Amino acid sequence: MLESQYWWLIAFPIFFGLGWLAARVDIKHVLSETRSLPAAYFKGLNHLLNGETNRAVEVYVDIARHHAETIELQFSLGHLFRRRGELERAINMHQKLLERRELTDAQRQSAQFELAQDFMKAGLFDRAEALLNELQHSDYARQARTELLGMYELEKAWKKAIETAQQLRDDSHSYQHEIAQFYCELAEQSLTRSKKDEARAYLAQALETHRQCSRARLLRGEMAFAEQDYAAAIDEWLALESQEPHALALAMRQLMAAYDASGRGDEGTTLLLRLLKHYPELDVMDLAYERLMSLQGVDAAYEFVRERMREHPTMPGLRKVLEAHLLVAPVEQKAELEIIVRLLNDVTRDQSMYYCHHCGFKTKQYFWHCPACNEWETYPPVRGRKKASA
Numbered sequence: 001m002l003e004s005q006y007w008w009l010i011a012f013p014i015f016f017g018l019g020w021l022a023a024r025v026d027i028k029h030v031l032s033e034t035r036s037l038p039a040a041y042f043k044g045l046n047h048l049l050n051g052e053t054n055r056a057v058e059v060y061v062d063i064a065r066h067h068a069e070t071i072e073l074q075f076s077l078g079h080l081f082r083r084r085g086e087l088e089r090a091i092n093m094h095q096k097l098l099e100r101r102e103l104t105d106a107q108r109q110s111a112q113f114e115l116a117q118d119f120m121k122a123g124l125f126d127r128a129e130a131l132l133n134e135l136q137h138s139d140y141a142r143q144a145r146t147e148l149l150g151m152y153e154l155e156k157a158w159k160k161a162i163e164t165a166q167q168l169r170d171d172s173h174s175y176q177h178e179i180a181q182f183y184c185e186l187a188e189q190s191l192t193r194s195k196k197d198e199a200r201a202y203l204a205q206a207l208e209t210h211r212q213c214s215r216a217r218l219l220r221g222e223m224a225f226a227e228q229d230y231a232a233a234i235d236e237w238l239a240l241e242s243q244e245p246h247a248l249a250l251a252m253r254q255l256m257a258a259y260d261a262s263g264r265g266d267e268g269t270t271l272l273l274r275l276l277k278h279y280p281e282l283d284v285m286d287l288a289y290e291r292l293m294s295l296q297g298v299d300a301a302y303e304f305v306r307e308r309m310r311e312h313p314t315m316p317g318l319r320k321v322l323e324a325h326l327l328v329a330p331v332e333q334k335a336e337l338e339i340i341v342r343l344l345n346d347v348t349r350d351q352s353m354y355y356c357h358h359c360g361f362k363t364k365q366y367f368w369h370c371p372a373c374n375e376w377e378t379y380p381p382v383r384g385r386k387k388a389s390a
């Protein structure tokens with residue numbers, strides 16, 4: 001009876017003892033953690049400060065391996081590996097993260113998104129696409145779609161690009177220009193396979209998406225020109241004047257050829273000179289000079305460039321005046337003039353390039369899609385026009 005009444009007198013100290021022991025073990029564990037973790041971190045930091053990035057990375061990889069709780073560190077390392085182009089390591093790191101059961105939903109989605117980016121960079125588009133599609137209903141939906149769009153552009157998978165851009169549409173970005181460009185890309189693909197009706201349908205869709213799509217108009221003009229329907233080609237190209245007159249420069253040589261082929265050469269020349277007067281920046285001075293030279297002779301060409309120089313003085317304009325002057329100048333002046341023209345050629349070389357207004361990339365060829373920054377319609381169709389002067 002007494003034993004059963006006072007059992008707790010003995011039990012209590014035992015419980016306390018066990019608790020104390022458990023606490024000791026825990027504290028010891030925690031102490032060892034807090035002691036070892038910062039030491040290793042500082043070791044890595046020291047390497048970083050000494051510029052020994054590779055050794056720092058190895059230290060951090062070691063920390064990540066031995067301390068399972070350092071999930072954020074694993075994310076950082078994975079990101080770093082991808083940036084350094086060590087894609088196999090990045091993929092490995094993110095795959096290991098994904099295998100962990102204790103990840104929150106947000107962490108799992110983040111790891112999946114990171115892994116998809118690794119795959120994309122490694123050119124494993126199918127695997128990236130599958131992962132990104134899985135994220136369509138997560139917090140990463142928009143980012144995943146943006147990545148998918150970039151990937152489809154790289155792969156020239158224009159139909160999928162159109163679908164994705166349509167899903168991305170919102171108040172801040174209509175993707176109108178991009179979608180119209182994707183239709184133009186499809187039209188160009190159809191044209192290389194001689195599927196004219198298909199191309200025509202795509203161009204109609206481009207204009208339906210973006211009524212002022214210059215590229216679609218230019219392509220429709222080119223198609224009509226190739227079919228020798230010069231009147232239709234002229235109409236298509238002239239429609240550009242009311243929407244993007246400077247884009248006319250991209251078709252002007254063919255436009256003049258269309259006038260010539262339909263026996264309306266003089267009308268073409270008059271139009272060319274009128275357009276140049278209206279739009280002084282229109283990038284067709286060389287063409288106008290050549291045309292006047294061949295149709296009306298050197299005096300008319302010389303007079304044209306001199307008048308233009310007075311109205312719209314530019315360095316390439318000056319070069320043209322001297323080139324023309326060289327043709328009519330007395331023999332004793334020619335040697336000197338040739339040197340000046342050559343020097344002017346050197347200093348105006350930059351003005352014979354197209355400039356991307358998004359990234360500044362310069363190129364001799366005109367692009368609708370910048371090969372450097374992948375943005376659309378970032379090149380003004382005027383050579384030498386840089387962003388600052390836009």
Ligand SMILES: [Zn+2]
Pocket residue numbers: 356357358359360361370371372373374375378
């Ligand atoms: Zn660019």
